Amino acid sequence: MSSPTPAPGTAAAPHVVEDCLGFVQLLSDGTVRRSTDYSMLRPTGRVPSDSDLPVRWKDVVYDDTHGLRLRMYRPTNAGVGKKKKLPVLVYFHGGGFCLFSFEVTSFHAGALRLATELPALVLSVDYRLAPEHRLPAALDDAESVFSWLRAQATPSSAAAAGADPWLAESADFARVFVSGDSAGGNISHHVAVRHGSEGGLALAPLRLAGCVMLWPYFGGEEPTPSEAACPADQVMGPALFDQLWRLALPAGANKDHPFANPFAQGSIPLSDLGAAFPPVLVVDPDQDPLHERVVDYVARLKAAGKAVELVVFAGQGHGFFVTEPCGEASDELIRVIRRFVHGA
Template sequence: MANLADSQTAPSSDPIVVVDPYKHMEITVNPDGSLTRNPNRFPNTSATPDPDQPNPVLSKDVTFNQSNNTWARIFLPREALGASSGVNKLPLIVYYHAGGFIHCSAATTGFHLFCSKMALELQAIVVSVEYRLAPEHRLPAAYEDAMEALHWIRTTQEEWLKQHADFGNCFLMGSSSGGNIAFNAGLRAAGEVDDLEPLKIQGLILHQPFFGGSQKVESELRVVNDPILVPGVSDVLWELSLPIGSDRDHEYCNPTATKESKLLEKLVSVGWKVLVTGCDGDPLIDRQVGVVKLMEEKGVKVKSHFREGDHHGVDFTQPAKAKALFLVLKEFI
C-alpha cells in the first residue's frame, strides 16, 4: 500500500495530524484478507416488534437469504396498525446503512434510531437492508444483496409490507457507503423495471454518499479534521472494498471517471428523480457535487441539498440535524 500520509498534503500551512487509519477504525487485516473488528465499537439494538410495548415505531427482522445471512429490519409507524388493510398505504423507503462497506449492520444502534425516527417523521415504512460486508465480500456483493432485497420485497408475503406499504411509491436511500449502494443498486434496478413489478421505484436518495477517485479533490485536501473520515480512512476503505486489482477510478468508486456510462441513460429513461444531500464540512462534498453535475449533464432529474459546515455522519449524532434532513426528504417524497 502506498504511504497514505504522502497523499494528504494540504494546500494550506496548517499542520495535519497523521492518524493510523487502521487504528482509527479499530480493524486488523488478517493474513487471509479478512478483518478483525472491535465488536464493541458499534453497539446494536434489538428489533421491537411487540405492539403491546409503547414504541411509536415497531420493528421486526426478516431473513431473505439464509446462506448469505442477509436480512431486513422493517420499521412501521404504530399508527399504521390501526388503519384498515389497504387503506392509506405508506411510502416505502428501502434503506442501506453506512459503515464504509466494512462496518455496521441494520441493527447498529445509530442506524436503528435513525430509521425509526425517519419512519415516524415521514410516516413511511422503512426497510433497512443487512448486506454482506467487505473485504470478506468485496463489491459488487453489497449491490447484489441490495437488488436481492428488492426482489424479496416485491414477492414477500410479510404482513406489514403487504398490508401497509405502497409498492407504487418506493424510494431507494442510503447514507455514506449506503448512499453509494443506493446509487449503484439504482442503476441496476433501472435496467430491471419490469422484473421488479409490482414494486415501482420513484427515486433515489443519496445521503452524504461515499464516492472517491485516484486523484484527491480540493475538499479531500481541505477538510482534514472530519471526526469520521480522517485523512487516509477513505483510501483504506476503498482498498478493502473494491474488486482486487481495481484502482479508485473504478466505476463503483468514481462514476465521473467513466462519463460514457450507459447506466445513467437508463436512469433518465425510467424518469426517476434523485436527491443528493450533504454538507461542505464533509471531505466528500466535492465528489458529491461532481456526481450531481454528471447526472445533470446526462439529463437525470436531480436535486441537491448541501448545508454549510457540519461533518460526515452528523445526522446520526445530532437529532436536530436529522430532523432538518427529514423535512427535506418529506418535501422530496
C-alpha cells in the first residue's frame, strides 16, 4: 500500500524502512522504534530456574557513562573463596548487534548452567545496540568491560573504585576467558585481536587465557555455498543476517567491512598477532548458514600458527544453545567448554 501524498507545504510522515522481526524498526527520518518485550521468545524444552541450580546472581554497572550493566553469576557449591578461585567467563550475547539482552530467558538460563557446571564466575554482558549505536559501539563497550575487570584485579584501582566482593573472593584473574554466541562470538574475536595486536588492548594484571566463540557471526559480500543454498524462508538465514548487518555496520559500509569480515581489507592480519592472542575454541553447528565462514576462519587461524580447536555439532543450527539451553546438544556443549576452560 502506498503512503498517502502529503498536503502541499507539509513534510511526509516518517515511514518504516527496516523492520527487524517486529523488535526494531528504523524510520525514514533516522529514528528507531524498539521493543524490549522478548517474552514470546521462550526456549524449547526444560529451562532451569534460579532455584534449580546452586548459583547466585546480581546485576552490576560496569560503565556509568552509558549506564551499561552486566549480570554476574557465582556458583555456591564450588568451594569458592580464598581457598578455591574460579575462572572468569566474560560472555557476550548474540542478536546481530541489534537485539536482546542478558535478561532474555535463554541467555539467563545458559549463564546459570555455565556458572554451575563449569564451574566459573560468569559475567553476562549487555552492550549498546544498533542501529541507535552502530559498530564499533559494541566493540568499544567490550573493551570497557575488560577495563572495568582489570581495575577490579588491580588492588589500588579496586580499592578506589569499590572492589566487588564476589570478584575479590572468587575470581582467578589469571584465567579470564572472552566468550559469546553469534554476534557475541564476533565480539570475542575482536577482543582477542585487539589484545593480541601490538599496542592494542592491555589487560595486565588480567591474563586472557582463552577465547570461546560459539557460531561466530561473520559476513562477507561474496555468498558462501551454504549461504546460497539456505532456503529463503529460513528465519535464521542470510536474509535476516543481511538485514542485521545493514542496521549494525557504519552507515555506507558493506559486509566486507572488517567489523563483519575478519579478512577484509583493513583487518589486522592474523599472522601479525603476537603471543598475547589466546588459544581459541570455536563451536560450529554444521546446519548453520555461516558454517563455511566458520570453517574458513579456523583454517586461517591454523595457517597463521594460532592455537585453535574446532568442534562441529552435527545436525545443529545457528544458536542451538539459545533455542534449547537444556537439550542434549547443549549438554555436550557445556562439556566441551568445561574441558577447554579447565584445560587452558
